[in-house]
Amino acid sequence: xxxxxxxxxxVESTGIxxxxxxxxxxxxxxxxxxxxxxxxxxxxxxxxxxxxxGWDVLNVPLATLNTFILITSSVTIVMAHAKVxxxxxxxxxxxxxxxxxxxxxxxxxKSFEYASKFQHHHYPATSIFYAIYFTTTGLHGIHxxxxxxxxxxxxxxxxxxxxxxxxxxxxxxxAGLYWHFVDIVWIFLFPALYLL
Amino acid sequence: xxxxxxxxxxxxxxxxxxxxxxxxxxxxVTVLVSYLHLPPALGILIGLAIAxxxxxxxxxxxxxxxxxxxxxYGLLGLTVFFMIVLFAVPIVDNHGLKPNIIHYDQPAxxxxxx
Numbered sequence: 001x002x003x004x005x006x007x008x009x010x011v012e013s014t015g016i017x018x019x020x021x022x023x024x025x026x027x028x029x030x031x032x033x034x035x036x037x038x039x040x041x042x043x044x045x046x047x048x049x050x051x052x053x054g055w056d057v058l059n060v061p062l063a064t065l066n067t068f069i070l071i072t073s074s075v076t077i078v079m080a081h082a083k084v085x086x087x088x089x090x091x092x093x094x095x096x097x098x099x100x101x102x103x104x105x106x107x108x109x110k111s112f113e114y115a116s117k118f119q120h121h122h123y124p125a126t127s128i129f130y131a132i133y134f135t136t137t138g139l140h141g142i143h144x145x146x147x148x149x150x151x152x153x154x155x156x157x158x159x160x161x162x163x164x165x166x167x168x169x170x171x172x173x174x175a176g177l178y179w180h181f182v183d184i185v186w187i188f189l190f191p192a193l194y195l196l
Numbered sequence: 197x198x199x200x201x202x203x204x205x206x207x208x209x210x211x212x213x214x215x216x217x218x219x220x221x222x223x224x225v226t227v228l229v230s231y232l233h234l235p236p237a238l239g240i241l242i243g244l245a246i247a248x249x250x251x252x253x254x255x256x257x258x259x260x261x262x263x264x265x266x267x268x269y270g271l272l273g274l275t276v277f278f279m280i281v282l283f284a285v286p287i288v289d290n291h292g293l294k295p296n297i298i299h300y301d302q303p304a305x306x307x308x309x310x
Contacts, residue, residue: 015265024268028275035279043286043293055230067223075216078258082205082212173260180258184251191243195230 019167023174027181034185037139041132041192052129054194057122059113063194066109067186073102074183077151077176084169089158092172096155099179103148110141136189143182150175215257222250 010016045051054060076098083091117123117130124134154162154175162168226246230239256262261272286293 014267016267021267021271024271028271031275031279032282035282039283039286042283043290046287046290047293053233060227060230064223064227068220071216071219071223074219074254074258075212078212079209082209085205177259180254183258184254187250187254188247191226191230191247195226196236196240196243 017170019170019174020177023177027177030181034136034139037132037136038188038192041136044128044132048128054196057129058133058194059116060194062109062113063190066106067190069102069106069109070183070186073099073106074180076102077179081169081172081176084172089163092158093155096151096158096172100148100151100155103144103151106144107141107148110137133193136193140182140185140189143185147175147179147182150178211257215253218253219250222246 011018011021014021076095080092080095080099083089083095122130124131154172156162157165158168158172226243229242229246233239234242261268
């Protein structure tokens with residue numbers, strides 16, 4: 001097994017590039033943000049006199065589909081980064097395009113879920129359960145949109161002079177780190193809301 | 197140098213595909229287990245165990261933590277520590293919190309269709 005690290009311009013004092021350290025610090029703050037919401041969820045659920053089972057009120061098949069979509073997009077973005085390291089421009093563009101396609105797919109499925117909730121007059125104010133549901137999935141959805149913007153920006157930059165930029169590979173890696181984090185949040189949200 | 201990198205990338209790609217398969221299988225398992233409608237405590241334990249396994253796979257391989265530097269490990273260790281504190285404080289104090297959080301005459305989600 002190779003233990004070669006994938007680094008770009010590591011800084012001497014830390015041994016890692018500033019961009020990577022910054023990304024991980026940002027993700028650490030994101031962990032705390034979502035952990036706060038999960039804690040609220042636990043406290044509210046434990047305190048509630050009754051709590052609906054996810055499968056009774058939410059669409060498990062659609063959420064399962066979205067889990068598959070997001071996991072696949074994690075693979076495509078990690079492949080996009082691998083293609084950058086292999087200097088395969090067409091490969092990078094292909095995998096980044098798939099990542100964006102899957103990200104939009106996730107949002108489309110999610111919007112169908114939301115639409116059906118609204119049709120049944122289920123809003124954040126309906127109950128504590130729906131308040132938690134809309135807050136957590138909504139914040140996650142905003143993170144997906146943020147990822148789409150950054151990834152689309154990288155694709156455009158990579159099509160132009162970005163491809164030759166020494167920082168390019170690093171930025172694709174950091175975009176991946178963020179995107180995997182968004183995937184991990186969903187990995188916990190999915191069972192917490194739908195399956196338990 | 198670049199040859200070596202490309203070679204190690206090929207090895208990584210193989211790992212990515214194995215992790216991909218494992219994540220898909222674990223997703224199917226966690227959904228199937230939920231259809232058993234196990235008692236809540238057992239269901240939560242299994243659901244959380246599977247989710248943690250999946251998250252660890254993503255972090256270890258897709259986020260390259262397996263090949264990462266100690267500084268990042270330290271940073272993440274600190275994050276996990278404070279995350280545990282964040283979870284623990286309200287849960288430990290749940291007894292004091294509980295009567296203040298929810299008004300018991302408020303409808304739960306099931307009864308909320310008016």
